Amino acid sequence: MELNQVKEQLLKLQSRLSAYAHAMESISYDGQTVAPKGTAENRAHALAVLSEEEYLIKTGSETVALLELLDNNKAVLTEEEKRMVHLMLKDIRRMQSIPMDEYIAYQELVVKAEDVWEDAKRNNDFASFAPYLSEIFETNIKFAKYCAPDKAPYDYWLGEYEDGLTMEVCDEFFAKLRERIVPLIKHISASEQVDSSFLKGNFPVTKQEELSYYLMKLMGLDLAHCGLSTSEHPFTTSLGSHLDERITTHYMDDDFASSMYSVIHESGHALYDTGVDDKYLYTLLDAGVSMGIHESQSRFYENLLGRSKEFVAFVLPKLKELFPSLKDVTADALYRAINRVEPSFIRTEADEVTYCLHVLVRYELEKKLMAGEIKVTELPEHWNKLYKEYLGVDVPNDKLGVLQDSHWAGGAIGYFPSYALGSAYGAQLLSKMAAEIDVKDALSKGDFSKINDWNREHIWKHGSLYRSDELLEKALGEKFSADDYIDYLEKKFKDIYK
Amino acid sequence: MELNQVKEQLLKLQSRLSAYAHAMESISYDGQTVAPKGTAENRAHALAVLSEEEYLIKTGSETVALLELLDNNKAVLTEEEKRMVHLMLKDIRRMQSIPMDEYIAYQELVVKAEDVWEDAKRNNDFASFAPYLSEIFETNIKFAKYCAPDKAPYDYWLGEYEDGLTMEVCDEFFAKLRERIVPLIKHISASEQVDSSFLKGNFPVTKQEELSYYLMKLMGLDLAHCGLSTSEHPFTTSLGSHLDERITTHYMDDDFASSMYSVIHESGHALYDTGVDDKYLYTLLDAGVSMGIHESQSRFYENLLGRSKEFVAFVLPKLKELFPSLKDVTADALYRAINRVEPSFIRTEADEVTYCLHVLVRYELEKKLMAGEIKVTELPEHWNKLYKEYLGVDVPNDKLGVLQDSHWAGGAIGYFPSYALGSAYGAQLLSKMAAEIDVKDALSKGDFSKINDWNREHIWKHGSLYRSDELLEKALGEKFSADDYIDYLEKKFKDIYK
Numbered sequence: 001m002e003l004n005q006v007k008e009q010l011l012k013l014q015s016r017l018s019a020y021a022h023a024m025e026s027i028s029y030d031g032q033t034v035a036p037k038g039t040a041e042n043r044a045h046a047l048a049v050l051s052e053e054e055y056l057i058k059t060g061s062e063t064v065a066l067l068e069l070l071d072n073n074k075a076v077l078t079e080e081e082k083r084m085v086h087l088m089l090k091d092i093r094r095m096q097s098i099p100m101d102e103y104i105a106y107q108e109l110v111v112k113a114e115d116v117w118e119d120a121k122r123n124n125d126f127a128s129f130a131p132y133l134s135e136i137f138e139t140n141i142k143f144a145k146y147c148a149p150d151k152a153p154y155d156y157w158l159g160e161y162e163d164g165l166t167m168e169v170c171d172e173f174f175a176k177l178r179e180r181i182v183p184l185i186k187h188i189s190a191s192e193q194v195d196s197s198f199l200k201g202n203f204p205v206t207k208q209e210e211l212s213y214y215l216m217k218l219m220g221l222d223l224a225h226c227g228l229s230t231s232e233h234p235f236t237t238s239l240g241s242h243l244d245e246r247i248t249t250h251y252m253d254d255d256f257a258s259s260m261y262s263v264i265h266e267s268g269h270a271l272y273d274t275g276v277d278d279k280y281l282y283t284l285l286d287a288g289v290s291m292g293i294h295e296s297q298s299r300f301y302e303n304l305l306g307r308s309k310e311f312v313a314f315v316l317p318k319l320k321e322l323f324p325s326l327k328d329v330t331a332d333a334l335y336r337a338i339n340r341v342e343p344s345f346i347r348t349e350a351d352e353v354t355y356c357l358h359v360l361v362r363y364e365l366e367k368k369l370m371a372g373e374i375k376v377t378e379l380p381e382h383w384n385k386l387y388k389e390y391l392g393v394d395v396p397n398d399k400l401g402v403l404q405d406s407h408w409a410g411g412a413i414g415y416f417p418s419y420a421l422g423s424a425y426g427a428q429l430l431s432k433m434a435a436e437i438d439v440k441d442a443l444s445k446g447d448f449s450k451i452n453d454w455n456r457e458h459i460w461k462h463g464s465l466y467r468s469d470e471l472l473e474k475a476l477g478e479k480f481s482a483d484d485y486i487d488y489l490e491k492k493f494k495d496i497y498k
Numbered sequence: 499m500e501l502n503q504v505k506e507q508l509l510k511l512q513s514r515l516s517a518y519a520h521a522m523e524s525i526s527y528d529g530q531t532v533a534p535k536g537t538a539e540n541r542a543h544a545l546a547v548l549s550e551e552e553y554l555i556k557t558g559s560e561t562v563a564l565l566e567l568l569d570n571n572k573a574v575l576t577e578e579e580k581r582m583v584h585l586m587l588k589d590i591r592r593m594q595s596i597p598m599d600e601y602i603a604y605q606e607l608v609v610k611a612e613d614v615w616e617d618a619k620r621n622n623d624f625a626s627f628a629p630y631l632s633e634i635f636e637t638n639i640k641f642a643k644y645c646a647p648d649k650a651p652y653d654y655w656l657g658e659y660e661d662g663l664t665m666e667v668c669d670e671f672f673a674k675l676r677e678r679i680v681p682l683i684k685h686i687s688a689s690e691q692v693d694s695s696f697l698k699g700n701f702p703v704t705k706q707e708e709l710s711y712y713l714m715k716l717m718g719l720d721l722a723h724c725g726l727s728t729s730e731h732p733f734t735t736s737l738g739s740h741l742d743e744r745i746t747t748h749y750m751d752d753d754f755a756s757s758m759y760s761v762i763h764e765s766g767h768a769l770y771d772t773g774v775d776d777k778y779l780y781t782l783l784d785a786g787v788s789m790g791i792h793e794s795q796s797r798f799y800e801n802l803l804g805r806s807k808e809f810v811a812f813v814l815p816k817l818k819e820l821f822p823s824l825k826d827v828t829a830d831a832l833y834r835a836i837n838r839v840e841p842s843f844i845r846t847e848a849d850e851v852t853y854c855l856h857v858l859v860r861y862e863l864e865k866k867l868m869a870g871e872i873k874v875t876e877l878p879e880h881w882n883k884l885y886k887e888y889l890g891v892d893v894p895n896d897k898l899g900v901l902q903d904s905h906w907a908g909g910a911i912g913y914f915p916s917y918a919l920g921s922a923y924g925a926q927l928l929s930k931m932a933a934e935i936d937v938k939d940a941l942s943k944g945d946f947s948k949i950n951d952w953n954r955e956h957i958w959k960h961g962s963l964y965r966s967d968e969l970l971e972k973a974l975g976e977k978f979s980a981d982d983y984i985d986y987l988e989k990k991f992k993d994i995y996k
Contacts, residue, residue, distance in 0.1 A: 019547030022540075023521035026528055030737075034532070038722030039742040042520075045780065046738050049517030053551075224536030239528075240544050244537040282543065 003076060009066055010084060013057075015282040020054045022240025029237050029246055033229040044111070058088070059095055067092065080285060083465055087284050097146045106139050110411040117409035124399040126380050133408055134376040137369050140413050154370035157414030162292040162421065164469035167367060170417050173424070174360050176482045182390060184353060184490055188341045189392065191497035196337035198329055203256040207322040211256065212249060212263045214318060219267050219301065220448045226270050233348075234262040236269035236298075241286050242276045242463075256323060257338055261302055268301030269294055271452065275460025290468035291415065295422020296429060297459065303352050303423070304430050304488075305451070309335050310443035336496055343391040345400040352423075353493055354391060359420040361386040362405075366413055425472060427485035429458075432476055501574060507564055508582060511555075513780040518552045520738025527735050527744055531727040542609070556586070557593050565590065578783060581963055585782050595644045604637050608909040615907035622897040624878050631906055632874040635867050638911050652868035655912030660790040660919065662967035665865060668915050671922070672858050674980045680888060682851060682988055686839045687890065689995035694835035696827055701754040705820045709754065710747060710761045712816060717765050717799065718946045724768050731846075732760040734767035734796075739784050740774045740961075754821060755836055759800055766799030767792055769950065773958025788966035789913065793920020794927060795957065801850050801921070802928050802986075803949070807833050808941035834994055841889040843898040850921075851991055852889060857918040859884040860903075864911055923970060925983035927956075930974055 024047055031043050057063060070077060070085045077085065095103070113132035120129035144153035151159075158165040212228055231248040238245050247266035249259045272288050280286040288294045305311055313331035320326050326334075341351045347358035365382055368374045374382055383402040384395040395401040407415055433439060437450045458475035465471075472480055522545055529541050555561060568575060568583045575583065593601070611630040618627035642651035649657075656663040710726055729746040736743050745764035747757045770786050778784040786792045803809055811829035818824050824832075839849045845856035863880055866872045872880055881900040882893040893899040905913055931937060935948045956973035963969075970978055 015543070016547055016551070019544040019551075022544035023525065023548060026524045026544075027521065027737075030524055030528060034725060034727060036722055036725040036742065038720070039737075042737070042739050042741040045513070046517040046520035046524075049514055050521060053514070053517075222536070224534055227532060227534040229532060239525075239537075239540065241540050243540040244534065 003073065006066065006069060007077075007081060010070060010081065011283065013063060013066065013088075014084065014284055016057065017054065017284075018240050018282040018286070020050055020057070024050050024054075025237050025239050029229075029239065032231045032235070033248060055095065058092055063088075064092060080280075080283075080465060084284050087464065094147050098143055099146075102139075102142075106143070106411070109135060109139065110409070113411075114406065114409045117403070117406065121399055121403040124397050124403070126398040126403060129403065129409070130376050130379075133379075136408065136411055137376060137413065140411065141370060152371075154367055154414060157370070158417065161412075161415050162290050162418045162469075163467040165292075165417065165421070170363060170367075173417075173421065173482050174356075174363060176486065177356050177420070178360065178390070180486050180490065181353065181357060184493060185341070185343060185357075185392070188353065188493060188497045189343070193342075194336040194340050194496065195333070196340045198326060198333075199257050199337050200254055201323070201325045203253055203323050203325075205251045205253055208251050208253075208256050208259050211260060211318070211322055215260065215263050215315075216247075216267050218315075218446055218448065219264070219271065220452045221267055221270055222274060225274055226267075228263075234259075234266050236266045236273070238273050238287065241281050242274050242278075243281070245270045245274050256319070261306060261338075264306040265298045265302035268298035271301070271455070272297040272460050275452075275456045276463035277461040280463045280465075285463040285465050287464055289462075289464040289466065289471055290418065292418035292421045292425060293459065293468050293471060295419050296425035296472075297422075297455065299423045300426035300429065300455075304426055305439075305443060307335075307339055307352065308440075308443055310440050311446075312338065314444055314446040339492070339496055341493060341497065343393050345387070345393060345395055346404055353489055356420040356423065357390040359416050361390060362416040363420075366416070370413065424482045424485035425480065427488045428476055428480065428483075429455075430488075431484045501571065504564065504567060505575075505579060508568060508579065509781065511561060511564065511586075512582065512782055514555065515552065515782075516738050516780045516784070518548055518555070522548050522552075523735050523737050527727075527737065530729045530733070531746060553593065556590055561586075562590060578778075578781075578963060582782050585962065592645050596641055597644075600637075600640075604641070604909070607633055607637065608907065611909075612904065612907045615901070615904065619897055619901040622895050622901070624896040624901060627901065627907070628874050628877075631877075634906065634909055635874060635911065638909065639868060650869075652865055652912060655868070656915065659910075659913050660788050660916045660967075661965035663790075663915065663919070668861060668865075671915075671919065671980050672854075672861060674984065675854050675918070676858065676888070678984050678988065679851065679855060682991060683839070683841060683855075683890070686851065686991060686995045687841070691840075692834040692838050692994065693831070694838045696824060696831075697755050697835050698752055699821070699823045701751055701821050701823075703749045703751055706749050706751075706754050706757050709758060709816070709820055713758065713761050713813075714745075714765055716813075716944055716946065717762070717769065718950045719765055719768055720772060723772055724765075726761075732757075732764050734764045734771070736771050736785065739779050740772050740776075741779070743768045743772050754817075759804060759836075762804040763796045763800035766796035769799070769953070770795040770958050773950075773954045774961035775959040778961045778963075783961040783963050785962055787960075787962040787964065787969060788916065790916035790919045790923060791957065791966050791969060793917050794923035794970075795920075795953065797921045798924035798927065798953075802924055803937075803941060805833075805837055805850065806938075806941055808938050809944075810836065812942055812944040837990070837994055839991060839995065841891050843885070843891060843893055844902055851987055854918040854921060855888040857914050859888060860914040861918075864914065868911065922980045922983035923978065925986045926974055926978065926981075927953075928986075929982045 027043050027046055027050075031040065035043070067085055067089050070081070071089060074082055074085075109132065113129070113136060116132050117129050120126060140157060141153045144151070144156035148156040152167065155166045158167065158170065213223070216223060216226065216228065225243055226245040226247065229246060229248045230250060232250060234247070234249045236245070236247045247263065247270050249262045249266065251259050269288075272294060276286050276288075288297075309331070312335045316326075316329070316331050316334055319334075320329075339352065341353045343354050344350060347355070350358050361383065364386060365374070365379065368382075369376065369379075380398050380402045387393055387395050387401070407413075430439065433451070433454050437454055439451060442448065442450055459471065462471060466474065469480075525541050525544055525548075529538065533541070565583055565587050568579070569587060572580055572583075607630065611627070611634060614630050615627050618624060638655060639651045642649065642654035646654040650665065653664045656665065656668065711721070714721060714724065714726065723741055724743040724745065727744060727746045728748060730748065732745070732747045734743070734745045745761065745768050747760045747764065749757050767786075770792060774784050786795075807829070810833040814824075814827070814829050814832055817832075818827075837850065839851045841852050842848060845853070848856050859881065862884060863872070863877065866880075867874065867877075878896050878900045885891055885893050885899070905911075928937065931949070931952050935952060937949060940946065940948055957969065960969060964972065967978075
């Protein structure tokens with residue numbers, strides 16, 4: 001076969017796989033948004049079949065032969081083709097490293113564990129979940145050894161969620177954070193608390209929905225290719241390609257800010273996804289490269305821009321128009337209120353300052369569990385101890401503590417650090433961007449075009465072409481460092497809390 | 499291989515195919531309900547890939563060998579297994595009868611034709627659509643000859659939509675209808691028109707939505723397995739199995755009856771689908787057997803029950819609670835208003851009496867086109883002539899005439915008669931049911947349980963186990979005849995229009 005035909009087959013293979021992804025994403029999205037309550041098992045059936053079909057395509061001899069042939073002819077491949085082959089081979093080799101029966105047993109384990117976790121959380125009953133969680137940690141250790149026998153298991157998993165990430169990198173990053181954020185929180189706790197009482201009130205859902213679309217448009221999302229729905233927990237997903245993006249939010253009629261910042265956050269994810277270059281359509285490159293880079297965009301729009309003085313001042317007249325109870329609120333009061341810092345129990349509700357410490361707790365626990373230094377049964381005790389130490393709060397129960405997140409039940413270990421890293425990436429990207437663009441001026445005019453152009457050029461359009469660490473260094477023109485992030489937090493919050 | 503293993507493979511194959519169906523239905527349902535406007539092409543990509551994958555599974559040598567083995571061992575198959583093998587082989591043999599390139603070209607033709615039809619309808623421009631429609635009719639004739647060289651092409655297609663249906667059966671059916679319904683319409687036109695002015699007003703969509711859920715519950719739908727959404731045109735679909743059913747409606751804030759009767763109609767479809775026996779889950783038998791039987795259920799609930807005196811009287815207090823403008827309306831006035839007869843141009847908006855004549859026009863035209871007796875270019879002229887003759891209306895333009903329905907653009911020729919047959923099946927089923935159950939009493943109490951039990955026992959639970967003509971005869975205990983239907987229409991409407 002001619003090499004050109006082989007290359008065409010590579011594209012055809014990816015196009016096929018994108019349709020399977022589309023199908024599974026569509027079924028899951030429906031499940032999380034509009035599906036009737038009793039239909040989960042029916043979806044599970046379809047998803048099980050489709051993922052098996054996808055597995056068979058990926059690991060089939062035809063696919064493997066095609067990719068190995070291309071891998072052996074790297075010299076004549078474009079950069080894009082090389083990356084596609086690399087990503088697919090990596091995926092396949094991981095699948096092949098894990099014995100099929102163990103892989104299937106693990107899939108069943110996590111489905112069951114998610115179910116048990118839901119009940120355990122509802123009933124505040126960690127003991128019922130612990131055996132499943134133990135098995136998940138043990139299996140993740142075992143799988144890491146299959147896939148990368150030369151690496152510490154936790155390093156393997158960190159690298160799976162963020163290229164190049166290791167415990168060494170995390171340790172340095174979190175140490176820096178701890179060193180300056182724990183004192184910052186102490187300073188804030190000792191200062192006068194800001195008034196945010198006007199954020200609670202009566203905010204009709206229809207008006208909040210109007211606000212959602214206003215914000216999406218303002219941020220420059222193309223509404224012909226990005227939909228909005230509601231779900232229990234806000235999320236963003238692409239259906240098959242960057243041409244069909246969906247964000248969701250969750251409205252509470254006594255709190256407009258919750259949904260408002262969810263929409264801005266998810267729109268950040270959606271801007272990234274929909275900003276991938278059209279030439280990557282129906283290929284593996286048509287997606288954000290990592291969770292860390294994704295969060296660098298979502299938390300960038302949500303916090304660095306969305307909670308800035310300038311943006312808050314710009315958006316206030318629209319808020320007053322929608323919610324008359326805000327009529328006497330000043331831009332400064334709103335800015336302070338939506339930046340209120342208060343150590344709390346729940347990561348997803350945390351403010352900008354305390355957020356990373358929530359992640360740090362999880363990182364330290366994962367690290368010790370993966371190294372066998374502590375046992376799953378001891379988790380609640382360690383969890384509560386760290387929350388007291390870093391955040392100064394007494395966790396009242398496991399529901400508000402170790403049982404709050406679904407990640408571990410789903411087998412995602414090594415995933416949490418990318419949330420914190422993303423926030424830090426964002427701050428460093430902002431420093432770089434602000435050297436080239438008057439970001440404050442743009443925000444005060446509600447004009448995202450130059451900001452989006454900068455992100456598109458440096459981050460979005462590349463999709464998954466580069467490793468996440470490479471992409472970041474290209475965009476930054478320097479090594480990643482947490483300094484900008486911590487400087488930003490200190491400066492912003494010492495100004496609010498004097 | 500042991501026969502038991504072969505039988506297990508048959509079930510596994512159907513389970514696989516049900517997941518593909520689920521995926522494609524899910525993507526289409528999303529497209530018609532919540533997808534952003536610009537995403538159709540992305541869905542088309544996924545649907546094209548998935549239907550090719552489905553085609554390859556169905557026609558693959560492994561599948562064909564399995565089915566032929568089973569077909570050769572019919573003697574040891576259960577009735578259910580025999581039917582599954584029959585349905586799959588029928589599908590595969592049709593696929594194999596049509597040359598692959600012609601099949602693909604036809605799929606592309608109808609996708610293109612639907613697009614052209616949409617524009618043609620909007621612009622009232624039949625000429626632009628005519629060449630596509632000609633090709634569709636020609637190809638349908640050609641495909642019929644490939645699949646059933648011994649049959650008249652139109653008989654082949656009629657039988658594809660309704661087992662055993664032929665032009666002979668249709669001719670007899672429609673002749674009877676024409677003979678008595680055309681005079682009935684004349685009688686109605688000469689009578690005093692009923693007042694339905696109060697059906698127009700201001701009916702908030704949120705209240706209409708409340709009414710939808712009220713009706714679905716009242717009719718006995720299990721809301722854990724049946725969802726409600728909105729779409730441009732109301733429809734019903736199952737996602738993968740009868741465990742996940744979706745109906746849609748379309749709200750107009752000046753007209754509650756339109757959505758109300760759409761919801762009842764679609765709920766009739768959904769009751770049928772969700773009523774299939776659980777033992778058929780993830781098999782080919784888990785679906786209504788034909789369009790005709792489906793319409794016998796949807797139009798049964800919509801018209802025979804939903805527009806009955808007893809039901810209207812039962813539901814009126816709920817309507818008054820939701821819509822205060824109806825406070826002075828009597829049950830009799832409402833009954834007469836929602837049964838108002840008025841010959842019009844649009845089939846989907848037609849009343850119970852004129853509905854079948856809309857279908858008759860399409861049947862006569864299809865018959866002549868498939869026999870080569872008239873040309874597609876002459877369609878508008880023939881269409882308008884028949885509307886004048888049967889319904890007494892002058893069609894003002896093709897948008898309100900020959901371009902109104904999407905069926906032909908999608909290649910569905912021979913489909914329309916099942917709509918009219920379904921209405922007639924329903925009337926005969928009601929006669930049978932009413933001999934065993936006090937239907938009027940049940941309706942006057944708003945209690946659907948016995949009615950649903952009867953339909954479940956005789957129709958729903960069987961899914962696609964029997965041919966549609968067999969199923970109907972089993973349920974009726976006699977041959978199908980249009981008499982009950984025509985008697986019902988005459989009696990009901992001569993009472994309203996004296």
